[in-house]
Amino acid sequence: MQTHEIRKRFLDHFVKAGHTEVPSASVILDDPNLLFVNAGMVQFVPYFLGQRTPPYPRATSVQKCIRTPDIDEVGITTRHNTFFQMAGNFSFGDYFKKGAIELAWSLLTNSVDDGGYGFDPEKLWATVYLDDDEAIEIWQQVAGLPLERIQRRGMADNYWSMGIPGPCGPCSEIYFDRGPEYGVDGGPEANEDRYIEIWNLVFMQNERGEGTSKDDFEILGPLPRKNIDTGMGVERIACLLQGVDNVYETDLVRPVIDLVAAIAPRGYGEGNHEDDVRYRIIADHSRTAAIIIGDGVTPGNEGRGYVLRRLLRRIIRSAKLLGVDRPIMGELMTTVRDAMGPSYPELVTDFERINRIAVAEETAFNRTLASGSKLFDDAAQSTKASGATVLSGSDAFTLHDTYGFPIDLTLEMAAEAGLSVDEEGFRGLMAEQRRRAKADAAARKQAHTDLSAYRELVDAGPTEFTGFDELTTEARILGIFVDGKRVPVVSHGQAGDSGTVPDRVELILDRTPFYAESGGQIADEGTVTGTGASATAKAAVNDVQKIAKTLWAHRITVESGEFVEGDTVVAAVDPNWRHGATQGHSGTHMVHAALRQVLGPNAVQAGSLNRPGYLRFDFNWQGALSEDQRRDIEVVANEAVIAAFEVNTFNTSLDQAKAMGAMALFGEAYPDEVRVVEIGGPFSLELCGGTHVQNSAQIGPVTVLGESSVGSGVRRVEAYVGLDSFKHLAKERALLAGLASSLKVPSDEVPARVENLVDRLRAAEKELDRLRLAGARAAAANAAAGAEEIGGVRLVAQRMAGGISAGDLRSLVGDVRGKLGSDPAVVALIAEGDDDSVPFVVAVNQAAQDRGLRANDLVKVLGAAVNGRGGGKADLAQGSGKGAAGIDAALAAIRAEMGRS
Known part of the structure; x- marks a missing residue:
């Protein structure tokens, strides 16, 4: 059964059962907790929380979902996708456990002729939450499942929440037994490769509080209504119904693998696990990238753009590791379009833009790979020059993190150069980076904004916008909100809950001429004034925002009088604004x-x-x-x-x-x-x-x-x-006139005259730099001649004249080290830079290294004294600080460190 047919049967089944079909939302939603939509229920959250009244009692959808936290697992397991389609049915205070189980069971087990999927009931298992005896009883009554095929599991597995305060509840998962060739007997608890989860039925009935993990949070109490939220994995159903071993070989994904196999010198499924993983990465990421670009994301260095860039670069990297040595992105996007187009027609209508963005990123990354290869060559040469055979983890991490150079390419190139890589050090640095990223993401997570106070007004109907035709409108106050809480009256000087001026006062009017911020246009400004007995009331409108996309909230500063719910007022937009x-x-x-x-x-x-x-x-x-x-x-x-x-x-x-x-x-x-x-x-x-x-x-x-x-x-x-x-x-005209007057030339000659002055200034600066460097070289030569000896090592530790750059210091250090001959020698030069920085460089020759001295250790001594840091290799290291007052102490610290060595 083709995937498009699986989707259609799901939607038809639930529409026939009285559900409203709701189109998939964009994978990008205005949610502070989500880079991308990652579950089918996300667009329905306001209904589950009781913030908005749903327009239908039951709904069904097939939602585009993106999950990238485990991106490095893609292709390794047989069931992970970054993009997947989540088919779901939802009940908002309508049916509950029994209805959800009946509907799921009938779709799964009904014959194909009757509109079902035709699964063998004997191969289906269910899991329930630990104490959910009611669900066990329903499974026995509705599906005839024997107790030995129903397993109780804990909160981590069978209690669902969004990971933040909000709706939650116990769940029941449906598993399919793929047979003994996939693993040991014993149900989902024993082996989730053999017993594969295909559907999760969430009995959403509670509200959770703060917590730190899947099974560590407080249950605050029941939701206003019991709801149903289910999710059936379309790709997993396709995998089973099409008789393939994994989700990468289904009808919508396999065409990409076949395309690459026709190009790459090494094929798919030929016994090379690493190659198979690369094929799967390309197939998975190609369609994910197409969907993300289609929904408006472009490659970037942060947020959604960074995720997209990483996906595209993993595609390109994997293709190169398979031996593909030509651009391939355009063919990949075309194949995705042809496979996915029947379900997602926007991939067809918007293909030119999607393809252009993907191809441009491939071109840019190929340039990055070229420059990364040069950087790798430099790192490899330095490693060999120091006598080492292992490329450092920090070098590999820098290539990966700063320049986007993949670790597996680094490993391959290192092997070709006769080197290995400190993978443990690299993995440690990567793990630290991930820990920081996860901590940052957790810190940004927050509970969904509580809009329940506005629900009555949202349900009553939208604000009438009159601003296309008039700038002044008579209106009635439907609601007054102070710091998010509804109040009957607000007056000038009224204090908020904290006893001070409230942070936010809002008026909800039945009609308004004020434009609410949207579509790139910021909100109107103006006034709201009272009428009749409330004529003394006046407020400045500072901002207007939409609540639930239908209700205009006028954020005001009360300047006089008081506003009472139900009053008639005049809303007036500033005409100049x-x-x-x-x-x-x-x-x-x-x-x-x-x-x-x-x-x-x-x-x-x-x-x-x-x-x-x-x-x-x-x-x-x-x-x-x-x-x-x-x-x-x-x-x-x-x-x-x-x-x-x-x-x-x-x-x-x-x-x-x-x-x-x-x-x-x-x-x-x-x-x-x-x-x-x-x-x-x-x-x-x-x-x-x-x-x-x-x-x-x-x-x-x-x-x-x-x-x-x-x-x-x-x-x-x-x-x-x-x-x-x-x-x-x-x-601009006045500025040009002023320049013309100062330069004593006509206005049209100003550009040429300025260009001439700039050229002369650059020449003067270049000559000044030459003289400064010549003086520094002379000083360095004198320093070499007067090198002090500490512990049998010749040391030059000197403060150089101001204005010397870090590049100049590196050149000088090389000159001085060369003049000190083959005896053990250390050179440490430090200066005050032009921009209040304090650059410093340390060089250690081979004889001193043989005695245990390392430039990358000594440079830290300098850095500590001048409020800076540095790094490098055993023979040469550099850094920069900000504390010029500590230069003399830094040089003294170097001497002291040499004395201890």
């Missing part, structure tokens, strides 16, 4: 259209921010823009302003908007009906819920301030619009 905001937002559309006109359709939006008079726009693009391109973008945008294009907005269906060519943000979830903003017909057509000018001429001049990189494959353009643009240009 709104005018500037519309200029900024419409200007963003202008810049986007100009970018695409100058650079082509691959320049796609990757984020934006606009406020009155200013905009910034991020877009997917490889490499910096040329000066001509920047100028052309500015020209095109301003030509559109001068053209005075009409700005039209209208609502239509999402499908119709896409058919018209309207631009949408990748990874963004849109409703069935969307708002389209059209500026100048085909010039700019985008899905957008923001506020805009009525005519492009109202944007005013657009001045591009600059363009920069904000991550691999993502560039940022910043610009001023309207009066801010004029003020910026006036300031």
